[in-house]
Amino acid sequence: MKLIRWGAEGSEKTGVIIGENWYDTSAMGLDYNEAFFVNDGLEQLAQFLKDNEGKLEQINKDERLGSPIARPSKIVCIGLNYVDHARETNANIPAEPIIFMKSTTAMVGPNDDIIIPKNSLKTDWEVELAVVIGKKASYVEESEALDYVAGYALHNDVSEREFQIERGGTWDKGKGCDTFAPMGPFLATPDEVGDVDKLRLWLKVNGETMQDGNTSDFIFNVPNVVSYVSQFMTLLPGDVISTGTPAGVGLGFKPPIYLKPGDVVELGIDNLGVSKQHVKAYTKA
Secondary structure, eight states: OEEEEESSTTOOEEEEEETTEEEEOGGGOOOSSHHHHHTTHHHHHHHHHHHTTTTOOEEOTTSOEEOSSOOOSOEEEEESOBHHHHHHTTOOOOSSOEEEEEOGGGEEOTTSOEEEOTTOSOEEOOEEEEEEEOSOBSSOOGGGGGGGEEEEEEEEOOEEHIIIIISSSOGGGGTOSTTOEEBOSOEEOHHHHOOTTSOEEEEEETTEEEEEEEGGGBSSOHHHHHHHHHTTSOBOTTOEEEOOOOSOOGGGSSSOOOOOTTOEEEEEETTSOEEEEEEEEOOOO
């Protein structure tokens, strides 16, 4: 299944993609959130679709898409998880996964604007495979880790490099700004995705390809990452693990290239769709 949330920001309804069409599932009465996954929501949704085959209302594709999952308890990110990306940033290849957190208030829809933060000069892009957790996970064995995965989504781990690297402390302050987590267009269940170790992921800025990688180049693959993170924190249903980015981020160019107002970012992953964000300057509300 491919799950979407659609409509005005803060008032999203649920839906699914079947073939090329979008269909409204809001009559089911469940949002795609922690409670949904806890209560076997994917199975309930599958039954709902079966019971209402041919009866669902089609959604106009002009409607805005929100994040395919409602705001989770946490977004956990893995840093430097591709050898080529570690090398382009002059970082050592990590011996264990690097974990940092991304604010859940950064999450927006796949085609929402990226807002350059106040006083930012170094806003950057990162195409990533996001893993959505389907059931409570604590001290999970690597051999069982995929049993805890509800599905996968496309994620742009937008980053402010000065805030992240030059301002002291942890990376988190450069990762959690508003609009820094465009997610979607949809959440795909594992049967829709195929081999997650062989997915091409790419990103363009103003039509120019910046990133073109493959998850086959992971340093730590999805089962390893899910298991590893669960040793340090309990993952709740609906939580997101973003698995790192390949080479081609703005920081890695010589000289570096950063986003500016008017830029357009497009990105995609095999079997997980594409998204597009327009870049705008911060303005006081």
